Amino acid sequence: MTTLKTESPFIALSGVSKTYRTGNESLPIFTNLDMTIQGGDFVAVMGPSGSGKSTLLNLLAGIDHADTGDIQIAGQRLDHMGEAARAAWRAHHLGIVFQFYNLLPMLTAAENVELPLLLKPIPASVRRERVAKVLDLVGLGGRGKQNPTRMSGGQQQRVSIARAIVADPSLLLCDEPTGDLDRKSADDVLAMLGYLNRELGKTIVMVTHDPEAANAANRTLHLDKGVFVENEQVAA
């Protein structure tokens, strides 16, 4: 399940510009941004609030458009795809983890995790097995029937990680995954992301404010005023 490290980078942004326009005000976020991330990397993106970290993740997830520039992921040009194609692409290649978990309240933990599998031609029995397996992996085996609204923040975030990896995507995007957690839960979540990166070869891009979270990654990018400042680290 390891991702091949090829010569061409897994993620490549070149000349990406993005400006938010509301009424007659315009707020430039990036101008001519370049960035590459290798397959199998665990990258932390840090930067002050409002510097465009979430915007960057949204561009990588194909849920927001750049004004100009190329966005290439796993050999595919995201900026050339239509909405439906991007949705299909996300279903195949992408897992997302948000600060506030974004679980559906009317579904149980297991049903939340099962959602991405509904988009694939997989029989129900196999779906159930896979859901049980990833819930085990995130340490919530046997809790599948519980409603996530009755779980602690740390547990909810683990459900959302299970949902992000259940369809076995190659890329995980995490927007402040520990931002709402206590230290202990945050460390659990970070350990889990590290495991997914090292053992399962997932490429991870994680936006964070938390210097300890950045330590879990093996590369940190600082985003400020629309430019990257690199800060390589050795993996712990």
Add this chain to the structure above:
Amino acid sequence: MTFLGLIRKSAVRKPLRGSLLIVSVAMAFLIYGLTASFIAGSQGTAAASDDLLGVMNAAGRAQPLPLAYLPRITELQGVAAVSPITRLRGSVGDARNVVAVSAGNPDKLLAVSGKELGLTNAMVDALDDGRDKVLVGRALAQAQGWSIDDTLTVTAFRTRKADGSRDWRFEIAGIFDGKSPSTDTYFILAQYDYINNARGKNRDTVSTFALRPEPDVSPQQLAPRIDALFANSAAPTRTLSEKQFLSAFLSQYADVKRVVTLVVSVSFVTLLMIVVNTLVFALRERRFEIGVLKVLGFRSSRIMMMVLAEALFVFLVGGTIGICLAKLASLAAPPALGLVLDTNVALRAFALIFLLGLTSGALPALSAMRTPILSAFRTR
């Protein structure tokens, strides 16, 4: 979990709101089912025949015609059979328990409207067996709990016997079913001769002549020929088909019916608007969830189908409950109301359920499809 499971969970996520929605739809379709049954039932003209003709006094339905017209009508070319009919209305037991008696000539009744009323030779023979014998329609017999050989006394509103009494004693010789469930069978068939010979006034007159044209003769062309026969008599006639007659007869209720239909339609539409409104608001709360599904890779078109299916789910469950309640009510209601919820009414109701489910789902579904993922998150 399956897609259907996801839709179901979504539709009933708030049990109170979900049930209220379903109850609203059920009520709307209960109302609809009852009105449609009422219109389709024996109060309507649906089962009335266009083939049968009735000859009445042109001066008004309540005016009699002389029995002496009978041979002239019978001899007219294109007439297959004619029966003199005299009508009598009265009550049985309780003064409010109103029944109608149509008295005719048994053999001729069989020839004229035997098919429509479901009369058999045996029934007509039984009717002919004694002068006070009668045949009772199934709906009336059921409503009154009458069976064959029972005797009953009809206290007529107007028709007196020669001795001044208004009490007419009858013995039930048979029960007729009518051709279809929507045939009006809420009346009594008696013998013309019995009533004609016993009554004090209006002897040898008829309320109407009921006639059946020859099979190859058009009733619409026969009618004016009959009326032409008597155009210059003291009592000119007016000949109508049974259907025209019933429509004319019902027009005195038509205004009531129109008001009922209007009130029903307004409440129907109001309930539906409440349902659509609730669905739209429920969806606002869910912009965030729709965004989540889109982020997970659900296509807009699929999300649109899901929201549509949810509305359809509410309408199907509610509508089915409503139509079933209407069916029960139509079975339990007194036959005099003439509620008939047949396959036709049910099919039309279900077509309406689908149509309304889809249209009321359309607005929320479109807005769900158009919701951009980012704005979905911003509602958080």
